[in-house]
Amino acid sequence: MFARHLPPSAGLPRVFVVDEASARELPEAIERVNAGDDADAVVGRASPEGLARWFAQLRPGGRLILAHPAPAEELLKALTDAGFIHCLVEPQPDGLTLYRGERPPLGDSVARLESLITHHVSRATPFIFLLITQSPNKPAWKVAPDEVIEWRAATIVDPATSAPSLLAFTSLVKAVAFMQPAVLAGFITGVNKVGKFPRAMAQAWPLPFHLNPDFEAVRAWRAGPSFGVDPRTAVTGDE
Numbered sequence: 001m002f003a004r005h006l007p008p009s010a011g012l013p014r015v016f017v018v019d020e021a022s023a024r025e026l027p028e029a030i031e032r033v034n035a036g037d038d039a040d041a042v043v044g045r046a047s048p049e050g051l052a053r054w055f056a057q058l059r060p061g062g063r064l065i066l067a068h069p070a071p072a073e074e075l076l077k078a079l080t081d082a083g084f085i086h087c088l089v090e091p092q093p094d095g096l097t098l099y100r101g102e103r104p105p106l107g108d109s110v111a112r113l114e115s116l117i118t119h120h121v122s123r124a125t126p127f128i129f130l131l132i133t134q135s136p137n138k139p140a141w142k143v144a145p146d147e148v149i150e151w152r153a154a155t156i157v158d159p160a161t162s163a164p165s166l167l168a169f170t171s172l173v174k175a176v177a178f179m180q181p182a183v184l185a186g187f188i189t190g191v192n193k194v195g196k197f198p199r200a201m202a203q204a205w206p207l208p209f210h211l212n213p214d215f216e217a218v219r220a221w222r223a224g225p226s227f228g229v230d231p232r233t234a235v236t237g238d239e
Contacts (some may be wrong), residue, residue: 007063049079058103067096075099128202129169132188151231155224164224168199168209181215197237
């Protein structure tokens with residue numbers, strides 16, 4: 001449950017393990033550290049009460065990976081309230097919910113992303129990026145050859161027309177910069193990936209685009225119905 005969520009590391013990841021039962025699930029190729037030592041990851045079965053302590057123990061960019069029998073919404077709120085970003089909650093078959101988040105890098109993560117936006121927008125791009133909810137939510141290597149994957153793209157309702165339009169972006173950076181505050185504010189839910197599509201393909205979609213929206217400018221609007229897109233039309237393999 002925990003091993004696949006360990007962060008990438010140039011050397012052995014430095015891991016603080018909350019409980020010994022969880023330690024037995026981890027690979028041998030880690031360096032265990034003590035409470036209070038800087039850690040690349042904090043791992044274990046634990047309730048959210050210790051989030052502030054573990055936040056302080058993680059290095060900037062470090063990852064918290066915990067499991068607890070509580071509703072996903074409750075654990076997600078606890079993570080975001082404690083200051084974690086890139087949060088993920090994932091119910092497990094044994095009744096636990098895995099909840100994961102990262103301590104922000106030095107400097108505000110959204111601000112750092114927004115500092116890159118001008119650079120990306122100034123370049124013409126042949127691609128459109130959409131905020132996607134994939135069902136079932138699993139990595140490509142776990143998808144069976146005959147398994148049907150459904151993609152639904154997030155939309156927004158323009159109050160001037162009362163009609164939905166796609167939340168569309170000209171770069172991955174702009175998509176993530178919008179998605180982070182939108183998810184934290186509860187404006188969009190369920191998004192688990194960003195899809196990349198050729199601009200020519202996107203022009204055939206029946207919905208209009210709301211291109212590169214600023215979240216603060218649209219947060220008073222409402223989310224629209226999701227729009228089905230064919231994952232086979234997405235660009236893959238060049239991330």
